[in-house]
Amino acid sequence: QQPVQSPQAVILREGEDAVINCSSSKALYSVHWYRQKHGEAPVFLMILLKGGEQKGHDKISASFNEKKQQSSLYLTASQLSYSGTYFCGTKNGGATNKLIFGTGTLLAVQP
Amino acid sequence: DVKVTQSSRYLVKRTGEKVFLECVQDMDHENMFWYRQDPGLGLRLIYFSYDVKMKEKGDIPEGYSVSREKKERFSLILESASTNQTSMYLCASSLGQEAFFGQGTRLTVV
Numbered sequence: 001q002q003p004v005q006s007p008q009a010v011i012l013r014e015g016e017d018a019v020i021n022c023s024s025s026k027a028l029y030s031v032h033w034y035r036q037k038h039g040e041a042p043v044f045l046m047i048l049l050k051g052g053e054q055k056g057h058d059k060i061s062a063s064f065n066e067k068k069q070q071s072s073l074y075l076t077a078s079q080l081s082y083s084g085t086y087f088c089g090t091k092n093g094g095a096t097n098k099l100i101f102g103t104g105t106l107l108a109v110q111p
Numbered sequence: 112d113v114k115v116t117q118s119s120r121y122l123v124k125r126t127g128e129k130v131f132l133e134c135v136q137d138m139d140h141e142n143m144f145w146y147r148q149d150p151g152l153g154l155r156l157i158y159f160s161y162d163v164k165m166k167e168k169g170d171i172p173e174g175y176s177v178s179r180e181k182k183e184r185f186s187l188i189l190e191s192a193s194t195n196q197t198s199m200y201l202c203a204s205s206l207g208q209e210a211f212f213g214q215g216t217r218l219t220v221v
Binding site: 001042047101 | 209214215
């Protein structure tokens with residue numbers, strides 16, 4: 001039932017771009033993206049609702065394709081501060097607030 | 112500032128003990144969650160509560176129970192701790208969109 005994320009890990013140099021994918025076997029109502037730095041709690045980045053919208057957050061943006069039950073997180077011109085583990089969370093219906101997270105993607109940005 | 116507080120950062124318990132993990136939020140959120148985090152497995156939902164005394168099983172509820180007697184407090188109970196329950200446990204709360212996490216409890220069962 002957990003959404004599947006890919007890749008599992010990615011190493012970048014500062015300034016490079018990355019894409020993290022999140023795929024669910026169930027119909028999605030919303031997709032939530034979080035980042036967790038080492039030793040810290042996960043922190044909310046953005047939410048995407050049914051409707052295929054794309055959202056932006058500085059140089060981090062995301063898209064949501066509800067037909068394919070997929071979301072992608074785009075990190076542009078990565079900075080050292082982007083390092084961490086990224087999780088997508090999904091809700092499968094409008095009536096429930098049950099939030100299921102994916103397997104995580106470890107992103108390491110090197111100087 | 113929003114706050115989700117877990118009672119312990121580190122806990123060591125013996126096999127067979129009954130273990131209580133406490134979580135308190137100060138935001139009047141209806142929804143509270145317990146997750147466990149293990150390397151390579153991401154955040155797995157154990158239990159979810161959407162109101163006082165209301166709960167729903169997550170993906171891995173076996174060996175756990177929960178209690179929500181007051182809106183601000185959500186407790187995770189390990190009825191008889193086992194070594195395979197050694198993990199990082201994270202509590203979260205939300206109104207419906209952004210979820211706020213506690214700092215986590217690293218539980219070791221020996």
